[in-house]
Amino acid sequence: MKKQLFINYLMLAVFILAIVPTGFSQDKSLKNIAVLATGGTIAGTGESSTGSSYTAGQVRIGEMIDAVPNIRKLANLTGEQTANVGSQDMSVEVWLILANRINELLAKDDVDGIVITHGTDTQEETAFFLNLTVKSDKPVVLVSSMRPSTSLSADGPLNLYNGVAVAASDAAKGKGVLVVINDAILSAHAVKKMLTTPVHAFMSPEHGQMGTVSFGLVDFFHGPHGIHTVNSEFSIKGVKELPRVDIIYGCADVSTDLMGLMIKAGAKGIVIAGVGDGNINAGTLEAAKKATKMGIPVIRASRIPVGAVLVHGEVVDKDYGTVSSDELSPQKARILLMLAIQQDKNMSREKLQELLINY
Secondary structure (H helix, E strand, O other), X not given: OHHHHHHHHHHHHHHHHHHOOOOOOOOOOOEEEEEEEEEOHHHOEOOOOXXXXXXXXXXXXXHHHHOOOOHHHOEEEEEEEEEEEOHHHOOHHXXXXXXHHHHHHHOOOOOOEEEEEOOOOOHHHHHHHHHHHOOOOOOEEEEOOOOOOOOOOOOHHHHHHHHHHXXXXXXXXXXXXXXXXXXEEEEOOOOEEOOOOOOOOEEOOOOOOOEEEEOOEEEEOOOOOOOOHHHOOOOOOOOOOOOOEEEEEOOOOOOOOHHXXXXXXXXXXXXXXXXXXXXXXXXXXHHHHHHHHOOOOEEEEEOOOOOOEOOEOOOEHHHHOXXXXXXXXXXXXXXXXXXXXXXXXXXXXXXXXXXXXXX
């Protein structure tokens, strides 16, 4: 019995060590940066260095850090495996865990910044969620890669190196959540994955990149757009789940019963990824009018990757009770709507429109 008890305690200790970072080294000339891993391509491996097939999340964070030459000359580092998923499987549950853990770490005097390793598919969504829910002006940087760790010319190691450099930079403080990839520094508000597989997949087409980082040399051109982090009115403290919000993808002859089916399934809000300037067919607009009269908020966004949706364009929002996403993509508008409903389920249309413009 005593032997089994000892084994149980030993297994528990091993588990805790696997998820909790060890203490920072004592080089007081360097910043202390916590690296939180969530899986993704950057931790992926494949059978061939020249093939496109791979499995995400195979390399643990300690191995990943140790594989990057000279990275510990940039900062004192700890590693923590917060999650381990391909980013196509990223969830609200993981977002809440991640945001709460970041807030917990950044409240400590001996933590100067955070780097998060992430998959690329939903990286912009995680970055935007954190931009609205992290309560610190200390740097928070997401890094990823378009190629797995076993690939010829894998881009993950340099992206991680540069991400740590940005997180350790005094210039990054107060600039909100950032994405660092392919030598570019991009804001959480503006970053978009524009291409499927090339290493230059991420851009900020409306606002441009915030800066560059070249082999650890950081240069900012301008600050971020919109309200973020310490000035955000959203909080996830004590929140266990967020309201369901669904997205309708606009196309020719889109089915007009989709909105009703989503609401029947439990959706508390709807985002329309409309055609052009957030347009949608007449039947879906009538369904939107019915939804908003029921107290279900509906946002008009666009499937077009670049440009703002006009408040008073071809669709006059006040006639249907809808609101415009401004320049937020459908997926980012969904995140803001989930947080807005969580904050106030009876939020006015005017207040929601204000949030979409300002964040």
